Structures are given as structure tokens and as C-alpha cells.
Amino acid sequence: MAKKEEIKEAAVKAAKKVAVKAAEAALGVAEAAVNKVAEAVKEATTPVITPEMAKIPAGPLELKWTNYKNHQKLVNPANKRRLDIIVVGTGLAGASAAASLAEMGFNVLNFCIQDSPRRAHSIAAQGGINAAKNYQNDGDSVYRLYYDTIKGGDYRAREANVYRLAEVSNNIIDQCVAQGVPFAREYGGLLDNRSFGGAQVSRTFYAKGQTGQQLLLGAYSALSRQIGKGKVKMYTRYEMLDIVLIPDENGEKRARGIIARNLVTGRIERFFAHAVVVGSGGYGNTFFLSTNAMASNGSAAMQMYRHGALFANPCYAQIHPTCIPKHGDFQSKLTLMSESLRNDGRIWVPKKLEDAKRLQAGEIKGRDIPEEDRDYYLERRYPAFGNLVPRDVASRAAKERCDKGYGVNNTGLAVFLDFSDAIQRLGKDVVAQKYGNLFQMYEKIVDENPYENPMMIFPAIHYTMGGIWVDYELQTTVKGLFCIGEANFSDHGANRLGASALMQGLADGYFVLPYTIQNYLSDQIGVPRMSTDLPEFAEAEKAVQDKIDKLMAIQGKRSVDSIHKELGLIMWDFVGMGRTAEGLKEGIAKIDAIKKEFWTNVYIPGEANSLNNELEKALRLADFIEIGRLMAVDALHREESCGGHFREEYQTPEGEALRQDDKFAYVGCWKYMGDDKEPQLIKEPLDYEFTERKTRNYKN
Numbered sequence: 001m002a003k004k005e006e007i008k009e010a011a012v013k014a015a016k017k018v019a020v021k022a023a024e025a026a027l028g029v030a031e032a033a034v035n036k037v038a039e040a041v042k043e044a045t046t047p048v049i050t051p052e053m054a055k056i057p058a059g060p061l062e063l064k065w066t067n068y069k070n071h072q073k074l075v076n077p078a079n080k081r082r083l084d085i086i087v088v089g090t091g092l093a094g095a096s097a098a099a100s101l102a103e104m105g106f107n108v109l110n111f112c113i114q115d116s117p118r119r120a121h122s123i124a125a126q127g128g129i130n131a132a133k134n135y136q137n138d139g140d141s142v143y144r145l146y147y148d149t150i151k152g153g154d155y156r157a158r159e160a161n162v163y164r165l166a167e168v169s170n171n172i173i174d175q176c177v178a179q180g181v182p183f184a185r186e187y188g189g190l191l192d193n194r195s196f197g198g199a200q201v202s203r204t205f206y207a208k209g210q211t212g213q214q215l216l217l218g219a220y221s222a223l224s225r226q227i228g229k230g231k232v233k234m235y236t237r238y239e240m241l242d243i244v245l246i247p248d249e250n251g252e253k254r255a256r257g258i259i260a261r262n263l264v265t266g267r268i269e270r271f272f273a274h275a276v277v278v279g280s281g282g283y284g285n286t287f288f289l290s291t292n293a294m295a296s297n298g299s300a301a302m303q304m305y306r307h308g309a310l311f312a313n314p315c316y317a318q319i320h321p322t323c324i325p326k327h328g329d330f331q332s333k334l335t336l337m338s339e340s341l342r343n344d345g346r347i348w349v350p351k352k353l354e355d356a357k358r359l360q361a362g363e364i365k366g367r368d369i370p371e372e373d374r375d376y377y378l379e380r381r382y383p384a385f386g387n388l389v390p391r392d393v394a395s396r397a398a399k400e401r402c403d404k405g406y407g408v409n410n411t412g413l414a415v416f417l418d419f420s421d422a423i424q425r426l427g428k429d430v431v432a433q434k435y436g437n438l439f440q441m442y443e444k445i446v447d448e449n450p451y452e453n454p455m456m457i458f459p460a461i462h463y464t465m466g467g468i469w470v471d472y473e474l475q476t477t478v479k480g481l482f483c484i485g486e487a488n489f490s491d492h493g494a495n496r497l498g499a500s501a502l503m504q505g506l507a508d509g510y511f512v513l514p515y516t517i518q519n520y521l522s523d524q525i526g527v528p529r530m531s532t533d534l535p536e537f538a539e540a541e542k543a544v545q546d547k548i549d550k551l552m553a554i555q556g557k558r559s560v561d562s563i564h565k566e567l568g569l570i571m572w573d574f575v576g577m578g579r580t581a582e583g584l585k586e587g588i589a590k591i592d593a594i595k596k597e598f599w600t601n602v603y604i605p606g607e608a609n610s611l612n613n614e615l616e617k618a619l620r621l622a623d624f625i626e627i628g629r630l631m632a633v634d635a636l637h638r639e640e641s642c643g644g645h646f647r648e649e650y651q652t653p654e655g656e657a658l659r660q661d662d663k664f665a666y667v668g669c670w671k672y673m674g675d676d677k678e679p680q681l682i683k684e685p686l687d688y689e690f691t692e693r694k695t696r697n698y699k700n
């Protein structure tokens with residue numbers, strides 16, 4: 001009897017277990033179905049930017065720009081004189097735009113943070129500028145430059161823009177030569193070229209390792225001419241702190257001016273213009289340590305974003321493979337060793353772990369390791385492109401070797417860039433002629449002679465492909481507000497090829513904006529100059545002043561840099577070279593905590609109404625914190641790996657980036673919804689009409 005009861009009890013227990021399991025399974029299925037429906041609803045209700053909204057001209061790829069120029073509206077010379085344009089920035093994008101617009105007859109007000117336009121971050125550019133001249137007769141063409149750029153960006157850029165960029169690249173070289181830019185020349189006097197990553201031709205024009213400096217001097221002389229003629233009014237040491245929007249007769253808000261702080265006196269001032277152009281550079285300094293100039297910032301971009309301009313692809317940041325490794329905790333800057341060095345330098349690590357350990361312990365030097373024990377891992381993995389694979393590929397490959405323990409410096413976070421072959425092949429003099437200033441820079445920083453022992457390099461944050469969304473005319477979603485150069489989301493997709501930033505900045509400033517802005521301004525000729533006493537100006541100025549007062553009143557315990565450094569570490573660890581869903585979520589939580597810490601515990605010494613570097617840095621850091629969060633949010637939503645965005649969950653068995661074209665072939669644009677509110681996603685689908693999307697292959 002007792003046995004029967006036991007059996008019954010066991011049977012009931014088992015039946016209960018089965019029922020619970022079945023219910024759980026049913027619940028799981030129902031939950032998955034609900035999630036799927038929610039995802040489908042989200043997908044269906046996500047706003048989309050159409051090609052018409054992006055103003056992409058119809059017609060064949062190679063005729064789009066010509067057609068646009070043939071049909072755009074123009075402004076006649078008498079009317080140009082009545083129109084004012086504010087240009088924020090004097091880097092290659094801003095200076096070329098300001099000079100060109102003034103040359104055309106517009107009145108330009110040009111702003112920069114530095115004490116001279118010449119000191120914009122562009123001055124640091126080293127390696128060169130691309131153009132499809134095919135001087136080397138090695139098979140280059142406009143199409144090939146277009147194709148390499150689209151492919152290099154992992155098929156995440158707009159076809160029409162990239163083709164236009166390749167098309168105008170040749171004009172840039174002619175323009176700069178006419179200005180007297182001393183590009184390197186071959187023995188016979190023709191302009192010389194070298195190769196950069198992601199290309200199998202030599203199309204990079206250069207001026208030793210100082211190409212940005214020479215190009216900026218060219219743009220600066222054009223700008224100075226206009227300053228002299230009174231067509232450009234130059235405001236150095238002024239920082240834009242907000243953009244002023246004023247509704248037109250239909251109630252549509254248009255950019256009509258800016259609020260800027262005189263960095264010397266601390267005075268807040270108002271400026272009117274019929275249109276505002278922002279060329280404020282990239283936001284790489286979100287990571288604290290980067291190759292960018294110390295004043296490079298993302299604040300201008302955030303000001304545009306807060307006024308309704310969309311922030312596109314914020315997570316696309318470029319990690320450059322050849323930087324001097326970090327060498328201490330008190331460093332505020334990382335130094336780039338130009339990609340041009342990969343023309344002749346060969347990258348390697350030891351084949352044997354014991355050699356790596358001895359290098360790390362400082363017992364041997366790179367030159368002590370015999371040839372047969374060196375692993376030229378880029379040449380091994382990517383025979384077709386070798387050391388000239390694109391930056392994202394080269395950076396990940398370096399990280400992979402270091403993660404496996406083959407790093408060559410005391411932290412284990414470096415690989416060698418070796419010129420011994422090139423010195424043997426070309427002679428030390430030729431190597432010095434081509435790269436001398438870079439070698440000198442390396443020796444000064446590392447205190448080691450790179451002619452005698454291989455350089456040590458490691459990836460570092462360098463460039464941001466993401467930025468403010470612009471249409472084909474380089475206009476943001478705010479009427480009358482244009483964005484150029486590194487500050488916009490640009491033509492580089494998920495990864496920029498070397499020597500293409502200078503090309504894009506100068507294309508925007510010299511050859512694209514001067515046309516497209518007229519299409520907008522032709523409707524503005526009847527708009528009179530407005531008084532800066534209007535309430536919109538007063539309100540914007542008050543908001544800026546309130547923000548400064550709030551910051552100055554905190555008087556906490558932490559320096560701006562200490563908080564920025566902490567943000568940088570979080571960015572590198574959680575939003576850096578390898579990203580995961582889990583890590584990104586953790587990163588977002590940590591960034592939120594940093595934001596709280598900043599707004600309650602930052603210490604800014606001195607006064608607001610005088611020169612105050614700490615206040616300047618604090619204002620920028622407030623925005624870097626927001627950008628860092630936006631980068632993480634974007635990286636979390638993009639469940640694929642493409643270009644510089646590497647989600648560890650999405651990789652091939654060989655560790656290469658794995659795109660999800662069926663789900664993510666779009667520009668991810670984010671709309672500001674208010675402080676402490678999640679931004680809204682808007683998609684610009686990238687429906688490729690002219691190019692077949694392939695898996696990037698640099699192996700054969």
C-alpha cells in the first residue's frame with residue numbers, strides 16, 4: 001500500500017515537472033515571439049532618410065556631380081556681397097572653405113580656438129593626400145580611388161559622395177600646386193607619389209612627413225589674402241559655445257549665428273550670419289589619449305546635435321596601427337608615426353614566445369633577433385597587401401599578436417616597425433630624405449635610434465569617421481547649418497583609408513561647399529542682416545552663461561584632466577578596439593557614473609571672465625562624456641563588425657570583421673531627445689546601386 005502511494009507521489013511529481021517544463025518552454029516561445037514582434041514594430045517605426053531627403057542627384061554615378069552643378073541655383077555677384085557666412089574652424093576644411101567663399105564674394109567671419117589659423121590640428125598631418133592622377137601609370141583612375149574608398153570603409157559609405165570625392169581629388173592637387181605647396185618631386189621634376197593602406201597603386205602626394213603643414217600653409221595664404229582684402233574677418237582665440245537658430249516666416253528654424261567666448265578676456269559675444277558652416281574637426285580626444293591635438297574637441301558637434309542635427313555613426317572611430325606606445329601614466333598625448341612608414345617599413349614580432357619575453361624584460365633588442373625568428377605577420381596573413389593593409393586590419397592584427405604574448409616592449413603592448421631592409425635596399429640617405437623628420441621625432445620621444453633598432457609601435461585612437469550627418473550638399477538637418485571636414489560623418493564609411501582625410505577636408509572646402517551652399521543661399525538673398533539683440537541671441541547667450549556659472553560653482557575635488565583620463569580608460573576598455581554587448585552595457589553605466597562625478601566634483605580654479613584653460617577644458621569634457629555615451633550606444637546597437645567597429649561576437653573564424661549586410665547596411669543617425677533621455681535612431685539605408693558588396697579581402 002505504502003509502495004503504491006510512493007509510486008503515485010513520484011508520478012505526480014514527475015507529471016508536475018513535465019508540466020512546469022512545458023509551461024516554461026511555452027513561455028520562452030511566447031517571449032521570443034513578443035520580442036520578435038517588438039523588434040519588427042521598432043524596425044517598422046524607425047524613421048528612414050530617403051535618397052531624396054539626402055538630396056542625392058539622380059543619374060549615372062559618374063554624372064551625378066556634374067548634373068548637380070549644372071542645375072543648382074546660383075547667387076549673383078551683387079547678392080553675394082549682401083550675404084554673411086560664419087565658418088567655424090581654420091583646419092584644412094575650414095580655411096579652404098573660408099578662403100573660397102570669400103574669393104567668390106561672400107562676407108566671411110572665420111573662428112578658431114588657436115592663436116593663429118595656422119595652428120589648427122590639420123598642421124599635424126604627416127603622410128600625404130590621395131588623388132587619382134595616375135602619374136605613376138600604375139592603373140589608377142577615379143573609379144579605382146572610389147572603389148578602394150568604398151571597400152576600405154567596409155561598404156558603409158554613400159556611393160554618390162565617395163565618387164564625387166574621388167572625382168574632385170585631382171582638382172585639389174592642381175589647386176595646391178598653384179598655391180605653391182611644395183609637394184615632393186621625382187628627379188625629373190614630376191610630382192612624386194607613395195602608397196598608403198588599402199590601395200595597390202601609388203596615389204599619395206606628400207611633402208616629406210609634413211604634408212598637413214604644407215597644405216595648411218597653402219590654405220592659410222589664400223585665407224590671408226582674403227583677410228587682407230577685408231572679405232574675411234578673422235576671430236582667433238574664440239570658441240563657439242552655441243549656435244543660434246531663428247525661425248523664418250514659415251516657422252522653420254534656421255541657423256543664423258553663433259555665441260562665442262573670447263578665450264583671452266572670457267567675454268561672451270554674439271555673431272550673426274545668413275548661414276553657419278562648421279569645420280571643427282573630430283572627437284577622438286574622447287579617449288583622452290589620442291594622436292589628436294590637445295584642443296581638438298567634439299563640442300561644436302554636440303551643439304549642432306542638441307539643436308536637431310543628427311549625429312551619424314558615432315561608433316566609427318579609427319585606431320591607427322602605427323603610434324608610439326604609451327609609456328607612462330602621466331602622458332596626455334600619443335604620437336603618430338605616419339602610415340607612410342609602412343611603404344618601406346616591415347612590421348613584425350618574434351616567432352618565439354621566449355624571445356618576446358626577453359624583449360619585454362629588456363634583455364635583448366629587436367636587432368638581436370635573427371631573420372628566421374621574425375614573424376612578419378601582416379605579410380604572412382595578407383600576402384596581396386602585406387604591410388599596407390588598411391588601418392583597422394593592421395591594428396587588430398597587432399592586438400592579436402600582443403594578446404597572445406608576442407608584444408615587444410616592457411608592457412607587452414608593442415610591435416616592431418623595421419627599416420633595416422629598406423636601409424639596405426635604398427641606403428640610409430634615401431630613407432632619411434623620405435622620412436627623416438619622423439625618425440627624428442621618434443628618437444626624441446623614445447630615446448632610441450630607429451635607423452639602428454626597429455621602431456616600436458602600437459595602435460591608438462586617431463580619427464573619427466562618425467560625425468554630424470550631412471546631405472549631399474553638406475547641409476545638416478538644420479537649415480542653413482553646414483558641416484565639413486572631419487566633423488561631418490564624411491565619406492569614409494566604417495574606416496578611413498590613409499591620406500583620405502586631407503583629401504576630404506579640402507574637397508569639402510575648396511570644391512564642394514562653395515557650390516552647394518549657393519543652392520541654399522540663393523533663397524536667402526532677401527533676408528536682411530539681423531540684429532544680435534533678437535531674443536534668440538539673448539536666450540542662447542544666457543544658456544551659455546548659465547552653464548559656465550554652474551560649472552564654476554561646483555568647486556569640487558577633481559581636476560578636469562583626472563576625470564577625462566578616467567573617461568578615456570573606460571572608452572579604451574569598453575568602447576575600444578574590441579567591443580562586446582556586455583562590455584558596452586558596462587561601459588555605458590560607467591560613463592553615466594563619470595557624468596555624475598563630473599557635474600558634482602569637478603574643480604575649476606580661476607575666474608570665468610578671463611583667460612581660463614581649465615574652464616575651456618571642462619566645457620569640452622562635458623561634451624566628451626556625452627559623445628562617449630553616444631558612441632557606446634551606437635556600438636551596442638550595431639550588431640556586426642565593420643571597419644573600425646569590431647564587435648567580438650561578429651567575427652569570422654580567422655578573426656576578421658563580419659558584417660551583417662541584411663540588417664545593418666545603413667547609416668545609424670541619432671537624434672537628440674533631451675538631456676538624460678535616450679536618443680532616437682534614424683536610418684539612412686545604403687542601397688548600393690553601382691557597387692557589389694563583398695567581404696573585404698586583402699589576402700589575394
Ligand SMILES: Cc1cc2nc3c(=O)[nH]c(=O)nc-3n(C[C@H](O)[C@H](O)[C@H](O)COP(=O)(O)OP(=O)(O)OC[C@H]3O[C@@H](n4cnc5c(N)ncnc54)[C@H](O)[C@@H]3O)c2cc1C
Pocket residue numbers: 088089090091092093094111112113114117119120121122123124125126127128129211212238239240241279280281282291292293296297299300336338462463484485486487498499500501502503505
Ligand atoms: C598626427 C596626425 C597625422 C595625420 N596625418 C594625415 C595624413 O597624412 N593624411 C590625411 O589625409 N590625414 C591625416 N590625418 C587626419 C587629418 O589631419 C585630419 O582629419 C584633418 O586635418 C582634419 O581637418 P579639419 O579641417 O576637419 O579639422 P581640424 O584641422 O581639426 O581643425 C578644426 C578647427 O576647428 C576649430 N574649432 C574647433 N572647435 C571650435 C569651436 N568650438 N569654436 C571655434 N573653433 C573651433 C579649431 O580651432 C580648428 O581651427 C592626421 C591626423 C593626425 C592626428
